[in-house]
Amino acid sequence: MASKVKQITVWARGVVQDKEGRDIANGLANAAKKEGKFTQAFDNYVDLPDRVNVPLRKYARISDEEIEERYEYENEKPEVVIVADATLVKGINVLRGMEKGGVLVVNTDRKPEDILKFIPNRDLLKAIVCVDAKGICGEATVDFSGSEGGVDAVGLGAGMAAPILGALVRGTNLVKLENLAAVVKNKEALYKGHEQAVVKTL
Amino acid sequence: MAKEMVLSGCAASAQAAKMAKVEVICSYPIRPYTALMMELAKMVANGELDAEFIYGEGEHAQLSVVLGASAAGARVLTGSSGVGVTYAFETYSPIAGGRVPVQMMIADRALDPPGDFGSEHTDAMSCRDQGWLMGWAENPQEAFDNCLINYRVGEDHRVLLPQFVCQDGYFVSHIPGKVLLPDQSQVDEFLPPYTLPHPLDPKHPVSHGPQIRPDQGTIMDLQRAQAHLDAPAVIKEAIADFNRIFGRDYSPFVEEYMTDDAEMAFFIMGAHTMTARHAIKHLRSQGVKIGLVKLRFVRPWPTQEVAEALSKFKAVGVVETSTSYGGAMRGGNLLHEVRASLYDLPKRPLTTSFMAGLGGEMVPLKEFYYMADILSEMIKDGKAKKTVYWVGFEAEA
């Protein structure tokens, strides 16, 4: 994979966070597109059909040049990893493939230290961002209209994805907050996530 | 002692299945293969054959029933024709991929529309790329023999593939011919009892066919490809044993007739091979140096044997009894594979194809004379004018 393509991997739980996970990837890609970038966002096909609670991956890619690896369907080297449910860090090596200097964004009401103790390869990170997305906008939205290649009918970032995207801007320079605000439905939650996120630089 | 009888292809196939001690049979009526099942039903009713005779609710079910039975460890037989063959299409790939060696007798029939009941190879040929063994019989005797040969090859643990054992509908399936019925002891010597490496057996539980990831998909394809690479050696072994035990002289893949000094040849399979032989005999008497190469297995395709057999001619006419609408040759299926087989040769014969006998229409001697004329013309011109001639329908006679 050409180094100019930034890979972002989202980890979420099946069904209950399927839409939220997809919204995070789509939100990032749509916002980056507004900044004139070449982008891509897609489900990991092997993780589908998703089952309640199963760990699953959603991917986004952002690049200054045309993405040539459009059909390579796994992000092998993510620079940014987003964990939509904090307990996933106990079950999955979420930093798999990351090179030194990456960023981890976690949806949790706990402190960065509480999460980091479950991440044995935390030396790969330059920063961790924690945000209590559930606290900001309640439970995740379960909706299947955007699954299996369908077009989402509820609205991108109507739920938990919005504050997580807001928090992401605090730890990375992937996209600008105002561009996310232009594509996300629940703007209030986006800004709250941005404000309330806890960043720890490592 | 072998017993000489006069049997249709359907009846001959039924006799072969009986001598193979088939254990589960699944029927569904469609012309012209139906008599195969009629004969087997009589044998079961009369107590001559100890088998479960299941009335399938359609061809898809026929294949499904024998899949289950074969996976459980029973030798099985089913069969069909025409649209019945294509109705069951979904089942062909899982059966081959799961390496369950069921046998299906196909008595060819044209596909609809409209309801033409004549013979045409398109039904079976449409299914040729699913991983099954596939070949045609010229007469009831060969139909009988191919049943046994295919069981032996398909069930061999080096192969483990299902088998389409084909015969031309009506011509072979209905017109009786001489059949030498061997002794049961000969059949038993040739065909060992059926065993599967991992049958469905509660004493040794296994799972058949869990899902795989896309990146493992190629491996499943590779397994079937490998089986078709391994099958030829097993076929050669089986044919050698067959010839020794039953006193026949089959070649495993291609059989030649009057080819020693021939300048041109027909490439053909199935029923009309017989007429072609007679045509050649008459043409020879008029000094035309023509011969014939008959194909016994379409899958695995004997690339090398076809290349060797055909390379010695100046012109080859491929007689096609199946259609490939819009295909590279604008006609049938065989010329694609023949030309591909010849491609790497330093010197290739001129080739063309003849659509003959589609829909089950007759292919009389005079049509072969017409084809021979075209081949002579090709040699004279040093080139083939076109890749396909629709025999009997060409504007220039």
Next chain:
Amino acid sequence: MAVAVKTQNLPLIKKIRNIPREEYYVPGHRTCAGCGPALQYKLVAKAAGPNTIFLGPTGCMYVANASYLCTPYRVPWMHTQITNGGAVASGVEAAYQVLIRKGKREGELPNVIVMAGDGGSVDIGLQAMSAMMYRNHDALFVCYDNEAYANTGIQTSPTTPYGANTTFTPPGPAIPEGKKLFPKDPPQLVIGGHPAVKYVATASVAYPVDLMNKVRKALNVQGPTFLHIHAPCPKGWKFNESKTVEIAKLAIQTGMWILYEWENGEYKYQHKPREYKPVREYMKLQGRFAHLQEAHIAKMQAFVDAKLKAPGIPVAVPAPPPRAQA
């Protein structure tokens, strides 16, 4: 000399305490957390025991269980196409009949069980299921009913209830109730037209002892049998995965599901409530019904009221208007 084919006789289970300990559907499968179909699979496999062969038509109980080269089935299992569970089972059973008769296999005839979803039973799989019943194969056909094509992402099936939101029946201004049709009745399809069938029952994951005994009764019968098992689907019905059993119980308490046995022409009922709760109680816990208006719920109540009279009595369902008028 032919060997006589012997069949098993599985004893009935008296109390929850007597449920066998052994698992034949073991942990380690990719079904949803709180999966109703997985729960019934576990119970069916436990009841059937080791001398069993499962046939698994495509559906969640194939794809989720057999994800990526491993399966949770401790007994022999084979995938079948979604179309042909009944036919493949017929072949397996026939093979065992002849193999045991010829002395090639020893022991009692194995339990041959098709574990099919509602689509694999009474939609695309109906033909093969019906033929298995007609041909008198000694096999059990289980329809685990989660009321949708769940594996492909929740599309309507013939047993999806009226008013359910599935990805093929989304509610919208033109079609406010989502699904307009009323469901097929699988056990009645079997009972109504298959003289060889002597035992049909409905069961629910809410009543595991009842379910397991029905499995054993069905397996003890020589000949084809059918079980229709209610298996709530947290994903497709949109409820919290901890409520699978609670919802299954509510289905029975509201009359949305009726537990009965049909044995040699006689109906017997189990766990019949003295008084039925309104269907609303059942529906309000499920996101798939969240869009419905009062009139739709009333329509569902009327359907259930009519159905509760007795199984087999035709229920008048409001037919959709002809397309030209709609």
Next chain:
Amino acid sequence: MFIIPKEKEVPLGCITPAPVTEQTMMITGNWREYRPVIDQEKCNLCMNCIVYCPDACWQLNEAEDEVVWNAKYCKGCLICVNECTTEALSKAYELDFEDGVVRLEKPF
């Protein structure tokens, strides 16, 4: 004749061994957000958790006369907590425990 990488191997005909007590190729303990916690004092062995678990993650230890939880496969659906007749079971957040770490490289 062909080289097949180990991770892509598929047995002939895709016929795989049946598991015996658990399918170790599909560990699902990493699915949990919450886990059930048992108070053995309150448990009256009603068996509900055992029969209602879709993943067979509760078993009876006959010797000790108590129910035992299988952390390796429990997906955290909490049907057991919901169906417990004596409130012996309660839910607890997974990050409050040091144990139960699976940490697979891939989801399956």
